[in-house]
Amino acid sequence: MITETGTSETVVILGASFAGLFAAAACAGAVRRVIVVERDRLSVQPGPRPGVPQGNQPHVFLHRGMLALEELLPGVGAELESLGAIAIDTGDLAWLAEAGWSDYGLKAFTVLSVTRPLLEDVVRRRVRDLPGIEIRDGVRVVGVHRHGEAPMWKVSLADGSVLEAGLVVDASGRSSRLPIWLKDEGLGDVQISEVDAHVGYATRTYSVPPDAVRPAGVVLQLAPAMLTGGLALPVEGGRWLVTAVGVGDQRPPRDHAGFEQFLEGLTDPAVAEVAEAGEPHGDVHLHRQTGNRRHHYERLRRWPPGLLVVGDALCAFNPVYGQGITVAACQAVVLRDSLRSGASPMVFRRLQRRFARVAALPWAIATGQDLRLLSSEGRQSAAQMLFGAWAGEVGRLAAHGDARATLAMARVYHLMASPVVMFHPALLLASIRTRWRGAGPANPRPPRRHAPA
Ligand SMILES: Cc1cc2nc3c(=O)[nH]c(=O)nc-3n(C[C@H](O)[C@H](O)[C@H](O)COP(=O)(O)OP(=O)(O)OC[C@H]3O[C@@H](n4cnc5c(N)ncnc54)[C@H](O)[C@@H]3O)c2cc1C
Known part of the structure; x- marks a missing residue:
């Protein structure tokens, strides 16, 4: 066994996906190693x-996450765009909500x-260069074991080596084994909250000719009355990721014909039209591990110094709300x-x-929505029901052209504002007025496609 001696200024991070890389960026310059x-x-x-089986599925940053990423790695957005990433204003998406x-x-945004x-x-x-x-x-x-004297932690690796560290950050995602290791260390059981709507993803890549599709992307959102939905987003290299989603026994299949049939059966043909406009590549990739899962480390009676948990290892969300990377980036800013x-x-x-607090609002948004779906076990709390009812009302105003309602919803969705903005007096007045006089068209x-030249 080789032990690499560390100092209290050595940080060991478990996992080199987004949460681990962001945490490393946060530590760079502040600690020696x-x-x-x-x-x-x-x-x-x-x-x-293999470590990120969701890698073939679409991943978007919420606007709050993009700001946090720029803080951690300045200029990264421009670099991504230079490599073909597509900047989209969410107002240019064709978005069908409830x-x-x-x-x-x-x-x-x-x-x-x-x-x-x-x-x-x-x-x-970028992180490697820091x-x-x-x-x-x-x-x-x-x-991961504590030991009496500074630097306090020993991290055992499968090759038999041991790393000593003053700070260990668990960023090993949904499969984190930290709860078991902490129990072995005598720190007790970590409470876990779970809400699983049993959402399934199926994604295939398409080459789509430029200008064949008019909107910047398409979102057909899930809702209690719409248990299937879809997503089509352009990515680098002239490709689009076309995704079908469904809950419970309505999850989309893997076979090509079944996938296309699923797209055609959606509430609106907008996603199927993107697929029709393009040429498919490769297989349909499924992903079904999508439940919301939150570890309440903050509730442990004793918390050992020099240990932190971030990203999905702390709180994983149903990915349809696109929150996971943003939360990991915001936690890294707090750490930095x-x-x-x-x-x-x-x-x-x-x-x-504080990391738990960063995850609290996105958790409330994701679980509040998911508990409305019959495929989730559990019930909404009275507060979630009331908030959900009002959010539905703001959604109704937005779907009838109320710009203030649309922007309030977008600000909350992108974690740019607290849900309080949805209770602006102007929205309350608009609700009363439209209930009385009608909501208008x-x-x-x-529009579906660009008009032919
Ligand atoms: C279908 C799907 C779509 C998603 N879409 C979005 C989206 O649009 N927007 C968004 O913000 N988020 C999305 N997410 C969530 C996003 O993938 C995660 O939140 C994000 O990757 C951050 O996770 P993480 O770094 O905490 O964990 P992960 O990405 O799961 O990474 C954990 C890392 O730890 C490594 N690891 C695990 N165990 C060990 C170990 N014992 N030793 C060493 N290494 C280990 C793994 O190999 C992996 O590299 C989506 C997730 C899914 C499933």
Whole structure:
């Protein structure tokens, strides 16, 4: 067994996906050495890898996440765009929600659309170049133990080596084994909350000629009365990711014919039309591990100094709301700011609580929506029901051209504002007025294709 002696200024991060890489970026410059341990072999070319089985599925950053990413890695957005990532204003998406079409063309927030492997590759290269960072790939972490004296933690790897560290950050995603390791360390059981709507994803890549599709992308949202939906988004290289989603026994299939049939059966043909306009490549990729799962580390009676948990290992969300990467980036900004201000041992417990708070609003949004779907076990709380009813009312205003309602919803969805903005007096008045006088015409369906030249 080789033990690599560390100091209290050595940080070991478990997992080199987004949460691990963002945490490493947050530590760079503030500590002497950061070792990110990743079980996958990381290729120099962007591509799917076994440790992130969701790699073929579409991944978008919410606007809040893009801002956090720029803070951590300045200029990364421009680099991604130079490599083909597509900047989309969400107002240019054809978006069918429960109450109807969103206001097409109303400018809202910019997001970047890019394949996950390219996004991860760019982030990884940038993080690797930061001072004091080492990414050690192809080796699994098999245990984490406290030991009496500084630097306090020993991290055991599958190749028999042991790393000593003053700070361990678990960013190993949904499959994190930290709850078991902490129990072995005598720290008790971690409480877990789960809400699983049993959402299934199926995605296929298409080459689509430029200008064949008019909207910047298409979203057909799931809802209690719409148990299937879809997504079509352009990514680098003239390709589009076309995704079908469904819940419970309405999850989309893997076979090509079944996939196409599923798209044709959706509430609106907008997603199927993107597929029809293009040429498919490769297989349909399924993903079904999508439940919301939150570990309440902040509730443990004792929290050991020098340990933090971030990203999906702390709180994983139903991906249809596109929150996971954004939450990981926001947690990293909190970590960076805390390290810059000089963290003392007590700060770790406080920090872990702050990470939990970063996840709290997205958790409330995702689970509040999912509990409305019959495929979820569990019931909404009274507060969730009341909020859901009002959000439905704001959605109705938005679907009838109320720009304030559309922007309030977008701000909350992109984690740019608290849900309080949905209770603006002007929206309350608009609700009363339209209930009395009628809501006016619904937003029209966005244009399908560019008119032929
Ligand atoms: C279908 C799908 C679509 C999604 N779409 C979006 C989206 O549009 N927008 C969004 O923001 N989020 C999306 N997400 C969520 C997003 O993928 C995650 O939130 C994001 O990857 C951050 O996760 P993470 O880094 O915490 O964990 P992961 O990405 O799961 O990475 C964990 C890493 O740890 C490594 N690892 C695990 N165990 C060990 C070990 N013992 N030793 C060493 N390494 C280990 C793994 O190999 C992996 O690299 C989606 C998820 C799914 C499933």
